[in-house]
Amino acid sequence: MAQLKVTLIHSVAHRLPKQRKIVEALGLHRVNSTVVQPDNEATRGALFQVAHLIKVEEVK
Incomplete structure (x- = not known):
């Protein structure tokens, strides 16, 4: 199964509480x-919610 490397590029300060919880999770x-x-549907859904705060790369 493929893996995703996720990097936080923007602060979660002054963001919605739901977005803060997703980033922490x-x-x-x-x-x-x-x-x-791991690259699965649950992870992709969480990444979509905070896409404006992160950078995603595929790891082989």
């Missing part, structure tokens, strides 16, 4: 923090 804490997540 993804394992991102600070700007420029990076995590590797």
Whole structure:
């Protein structure tokens, strides 16, 4: 299964509480923090909700 490298590029300060929770659930804490997540429908849905705050790359 493919993996996705997710990097937080914008702060979650002054964002909606739902967006803050999604970013925290993804394992991102600070700007420029990076995590590797599995590429599945649940992860894609969460990434879509906060697409304006993150950068996503596919890891092979």
